[in-house]
Amino acid sequence: MRIIIIALMLVLNLILEATVLQYMRIFEIKPDFTIIIIVSYAVMRGSKYGAFIGLFSGLLVDMMFGHTFGINALSYMLTGYLIGQAHETVFKDSVIPAILFNIFAVVTHQHILYVLAYFTGNLSGASASYLYVLTRLMLPQCVYNAVIGGIAYKYLYRLDEMDIMNKRIY
DSSP: OHHHHHHHHHHHHHHHHGGGGGGGBEEEEEEEOHHHHHHHHHHHHHHHHHHHHOOOOOOOOHHHTTTSTTTTHHHHHHHHHHHHHHHHGSSOOSHHHHHHHHHHHHHHHHHHHHHHHHHOOOHHHGGHHHHIIIIIIHHHHHHHHHHHHHHHHHHHHHHHHHHEEOOOOO
């Protein structure tokens, strides 16, 4: 049942990111709720969950918004896998690891996207500058995701602890 609920959450997240969450922009930066979900489950469940959720959500994002198919899938998958490696060493009922890992996840995800865009030739104009991407995109999104990610992690942790998540569908 856990997989079905997570899949529905990711599809709902995609729909909300395409519509309502566009209005949550501050200085043209919006939070990446996909990263928040990936980080939360990677911290709670480990690298397999992080990588799988990252791959699935990245494919959804690529189908909906992507110019080059697979870039977001690869980036989210690697980010989820890397964060899931710390699964055994963090306190899962604390918000602090979620905040720190959201910062790390945004930096990792954006760096992977930047490197892939650089090598595929998809950078142009002022957005091609690494300093521009760092100061205008990565750092503000780190702060935004850290704040919202800490709050969202508490709710996702409670959801993951519910009995319905452990039920099997036959």
